[in-house]
Structures are given as C-alpha cells and as structure tokens.
Amino acid sequence: MGKQQTEEKVFSFMEKHKMIQAxxxxxxxxxxxxxxxxxxxxxxxxxxxxxxxxxxxxxxxxIRGEAALEDAAYVEELCRQQGVAFRLERADVKGFSKxxxxxxxxxxxxxxxxxFERAALEFGGTKIAVAHNAExxxxxxxxxxxxxxxxxxxxxxxxxxxxxxxxETIPDSRINAVRRANIVRPVLCLERREIExxxxxxxxxxxxxxxxxxxxxxxxxxxxxxxxxxxxxVSGRVVxxxxxxxxxxxxxxxxxxxxxxxxxxxxxxxxxxxxxxSCTGMTGSVEIDVARFLAYHPAIRKSMILGxxxxxxxxxxxxxxxxxxxxxxxxxxxxxxxxxxxxxxRFVRQYGKVAAEPASCSEVQEPGELPEPExxxxxxxxxxxxxxxxYTKWFDCxxxxxxxxxxxxxxxxxxxxxDGAGNMIHKSLKDYMIGxxxxxxxxxxxxxxxxxxxxxxxAGYRISEYYKVDRNTKHVLQVKLKGNLPGx
Numbered sequence: 001m002g003k004q005q006t007e008e009k010v011f012s013f014m015e016k017h018k019m020i021q022a023x024x025x026x027x028x029x030x031x032x033x034x035x036x037x038x039x040x041x042x043x044x045x046x047x048x049x050x051x052x053x054x055x056x057x058x059x060x061x062x063i064r065g066e067a068a069l070e071d072a073a074y075v076e077e078l079c080r081q082q083g084v085a086f087r088l089e090r091a092d093v094k095g096f097s098k099x100x101x102x103x104x105x106x107x108x109x110x111x112x113x114x115x116f117e118r119a120a121l122e123f124g125g126t127k128i129a130v131a132h133n134a135e136x137x138x139x140x141x142x143x144x145x146x147x148x149x150x151x152x153x154x155x156x157x158x159x160x161x162x163x164x165x166x167x168e169t170i171p172d173s174r175i176n177a178v179r180r181a182n183i184v185r186p187v188l189c190l191e192r193r194e195i196e197x198x199x200x201x202x203x204x205x206x207x208x209x210x211x212x213x214x215x216x217x218x219x220x221x222x223x224x225x226x227x228x229x230x231x232x233x234v235s236g237r238v239v240x241x242x243x244x245x246x247x248x249x250x251x252x253x254x255x256x257x258x259x260x261x262x263x264x265x266x267x268x269x270x271x272x273x274x275x276x277x278s279c280t281g282m283t284g285s286v287e288i289d290v291a292r293f294l295a296y297h298p299a300i301r302k303s304m305i306l307g308x309x310x311x312x313x314x315x316x317x318x319x320x321x322x323x324x325x326x327x328x329x330x331x332x333x334x335x336x337x338x339x340x341x342x343x344x345x346r347f348v349r350q351y352g353k354v355a356a357e358p359a360s361c362s363e364v365q366e367p368g369e370l371p372e373p374e375x376x377x378x379x380x381x382x383x384x385x386x387x388x389x390x391y392t393k394w395f396d397c398x399x400x401x402x403x404x405x406x407x408x409x410x411x412x413x414x415x416x417x418x419d420g421a422g423n424m425i426h427k428s429l430k431d432y433m434i435g436x437x438x439x440x441x442x443x444x445x446x447x448x449x450x451x452x453x454x455x456x457x458x459a460g461y462r463i464s465e466y467y468k469v470d471r472n473t474k475h476v477l478q479v480k481l482k483g484n485l486p487g488x
Contacts, residue, residue: 006198010042010186011049017159019184020127024052027116027125030079031058032071032207035131037078038195039187041204043129044082046186055085057119059112061093063104064209071207089115095419100435105217114414114426121412121453128183132157134191138242139222148321150306155250156243159188191239260303267292267304286356290331293354301328305347308356312345330354370447371459373406374480380473391482393457395467397475402451408444412453416466424465429455436461449479 014020028043030036043054058075060068072088079086097107116128137156144153161183187195199206214220230238269287286308293301305327309319326339330349338348348355377397413429433443449457457463459481469476
C-alpha cells in the first residue's frame with residue numbers, strides 16, 4: 001500500500017468515527033515508536049483538510065535510563081522540525097506500581113493517560129489521540145477472551161471512547177470547563193506492517209523500545225508467539241478478520257445496551273425515599289417484576305442483572321458471570337430467598353418481585369449541602385503543631401495561586417500524592433476514591449477544597465501532598481469545616 005492509499009484509509013476511518021474536526025485542540029501521545037510517529041505525520045497531513053491544533057506529549061516512565069532520555073530528545077527534535085508544540089512529562093512507574101500494587105504495565109498505562117488528561121486540561125484539549133493499531137486491538141481481544149470477558153470486553157480497543165468534555169455552564173474558563181478529552185485512535189485501522197511501510201516510504205525513522213521485544217508481559221507473549229502462529233497456521237489475514245469481528249461485536253453490544261435500557265424501564269420500579277440512603281450511586285432499591293423480567297430473552301435478562309449489579313458496585317466492576325447466574329436463580333424458583341454479592345449488594349426475592357438493594361451505610365449529606373468553611377491566614381513562626389483532625393487543616397498559603405472553591409467533585413479532579421519513594425505524583429480523584437474503597441454513593445457528596453482541578457483537601461480523608469505545610473512554609477492557610485461530613 002502506497003503513501004496516498006494509507007493516508008486515505010486512515011482519513012476515511014477518522015471521518016467515519018468523527019474523530020477530529022476543524023477547531024479541535026488535539027493532545028497527541030508520542031512515544032517515539034513507529035506507531036506514534038506515524039500518527040504524528042498522518043495528523044500533520046490531515047491538518048491540510050481540517051484546521052486543528054496539536055500538542056505532542058511524551059511520557060518518560062523512569063524505567064529505561066539513557067535510552068528513555070534519547071527517546072525524549074528524539075521526539076522533542078522531531079516536533080521542533082515539524083512545528084508541533086511539545087511537552088515532556090515524567091512518571092515514576094516503578095514507584096506507582098509498588099504503591100498501587102499493580103503491574104508496571106498497568107501503572108504505565110494509567111500514568112500516561114493521567115499525563116494526557118492534565119495536558120488536555122491546561123491546553124484546552126478536546127481530543128486525546130493515541131496510536132493503538134490493529135494488532136493492539138487483536139491482542140486485547142485475546143487477553144479479554146482468555147480472562148473470561150463478556151461481549152463488551154470482546155470488542156477490544158474501541159476507535160473512540162466517548163467521554164463528554166465540557167461543562168457549557170462555565171463560560172470562558174478552559175481550565176474549569178474541560179474535564180476529559182475523547183480518546184481517539186486514528187491508526188487502529190492499520191496493521192503494524194502498514195505503519196512501518198508508510199514511514200519507510202517517507203524516509204522517516206523511529207525509536208525502538210527494547211522492552212517491547214521481551215516476553216515479560218502477557219501482551220508481549222501474545223504479540224510475539226500467539227498471533228504469529230495464527231497468521232502462519234490459520235490465516236495470513238487473522239488480524240484483519242479479528243478487527244472486523246470486533247466491529248460487529250461493538251455494534252451488537254450497542255444494540256444490546258439499548259434493548260437492556262428499554263427492558264429495565266419496562267420491568268423495574270426505583271424506590272427513592274428520604275428514609276433509605278445507600279452507599280452507591282443509587283438511593284433506595286430497585287424492584288424487578290418477575291413475570292415481566294422472565295418475558296425477555298435470556299441475553300437481555302443477564303444484561304439487566306449485570307447492569308444493575310455494576311450500578312450498585314462501588315467500582316462499577318468486580319461482578320462476574322457467577323454472580324449473575326446466582327441472581328438469575330431467584331427468578332426461576334418461587335419462595336423468598338436472598339443472594340449476597342460483593343460490597344454488601346443483595347438481591348432479595350419476595351413473592352412476585354426481586355429487589356436489588358445496595359449496602360446500607362451511615363447517613364450521608366444530600367448533594368448541594370456543603371458544610372460552612374472558615375478560612376484564616378497567619379504567619380508561621382515555628383513551634384505550631386499542624387492540626388490532625390478531619391475538620392481543620394493547614395495548607396502552605398504561598399503555593400495557592402488561584403481562588404479556592406469548596407465544592408463537590410468534578411471530572412478531571414486530581415490529587416498530588418507521594419509514591420512512597422519521596423516523589424510526588426498526580427492521581428485522579430476518581431482513582432483515589434476507588435482505591436480507598438469509598439462507596440460510590442458517597443463520592444459525589446464529599447466536599448472537596450479545590451484550586452481549579454487540583455484538590456487540596458478531600459474532606460474527612462486526606463490533603464494533597466503539594467500543599468502540605470513543611471519546613472519551608474512561611475504563610476499558613478487554616479481551613480475549618482463546620483458540620484458533619486458524609487459517612488463520618
């Protein structure tokens with residue numbers, strides 16, 4: 001495939017999925033590898049069709065020493081030559097992996113997206129473009145299949161991850177209005193060989209990450225052994241066929257989701273009262289009519305139960321096929337019974353109804369009822385003891401550059417935390433709340449003290465490392481909240 005054919009293939013793919021439009025501010029992840037360099041040059045060509053701005057973000061994971069520094073220098077020089085704005089982000093993947101008890105592969109992915117989202121907030125980004133290719137999609141499909149994924153997981157990587165960015169009620173304030181960019185993957189339609197052929201045809205070089213050649217990660221073993229075997233022994237177009245199947249599954253899952261939503265409207269009643277407060281996104285319980293439920297196809301029934309259970313779950317996850325099957329058994333035999341799921345979720349059969357109930361918890365404040373803050377500022381003369389209670393906190397006043405707001409959480413909020421090795425890292429407030437197992441229903445009711453999207457204090461839990469009072473602090477801001485905090 002020649003240069004022009006490759007560009008037309010990608011541009012048609014982008015336009016089919018409405019990835020980038022004129023006027024967009026695009027955050028572009030550029031590692032220096034073939035995929036991301038190819039994406040950079042394709043988007044430069046696409047700018048001739050639609051005028052949009054780009055900011056290239058390169059993330060140094062703090063793992064590969066001198067090679068990583070060379071990668072960063074290469075990407076910076078490449079961007080300079082092409083007239084593309086460049087931003088370097090550094091991350092401590094090993095420290096984050098240890099602190100979060102996750103794999104380095106997962107830590108790297110999470111830190112990359114956090115870096116891209118920070119850039120989007122500051123740049124006013126409307127899209128984040130990343131360079132996943134067709135093999136990446138096929139590998140993800142196989143990983144999900146081997147791990148027991150359902151239909152949703154079998155779609156693999158999606159061309160666009162829909163996430164609304166802007167709060168139009170906040171005018172002329174990009175840092176507050178932009179919450180998260182839509183993730184777009186323009187080269188998902190290209191196989192790796194097509195990407196490298198395009199770069200060679202244009203005489204463009206790229207960097208090679210030696211860790212991609214190792215078999216330490218499960219994904220690499222699939223890439224190096226399983227897919228090549230399938231291409232040799234089954235079909236030379238196995239990746240193309242898998243991606244076509246992923247598209248079909250994506251359409252099917254979308255249709256199933258719509259049918260499930262309609263079915264839930266038909267056979268459920270939500271009970272929302274002032275006497276029942278939950279620790280999840282629901283308040284009260286959901287009552288399912290057994291006769292109406294059983295009238296639907298088994299696939300829709302399973303989808304309804306899975307959707308309700310995930311809605312009640314603090315993480316939105318951790319519900320397996322075993323749990324769904326257990327709940328379905330309530331509908332198949334008469335008699336009053338109960339099925340308990342993780343996180344204290346329960347489904348209770350009583351006569352012709354099954355109630356889906358969240359875990360009970362302490363009384364919480366309704367959204368909109370913020371405690372009254374009391375602010376005071378003073379010079380630190382030494383000897384004062386930092387308060388250690390949940391209602392009063394001290395902050396380094398000189399680090400605060402913008403007006404503070406006491407509010408509830410918003411998309412894009414983040415904390416600065418210590419990685420355990422003396423380094424400070426940014427972590428999304430959402431991920432922090434999930435890691436701390438804060439019930440989903442409480443998350444929107446906990447007051448936060450914020451400077452823009454940077455959270456100084458998640459009331460009742462912790463303050464940001466960045467704003468802490470230390471030996472260099474001169475001026476202290478004391479903040480005291482009057483009234484009870486949610487869940488306390």
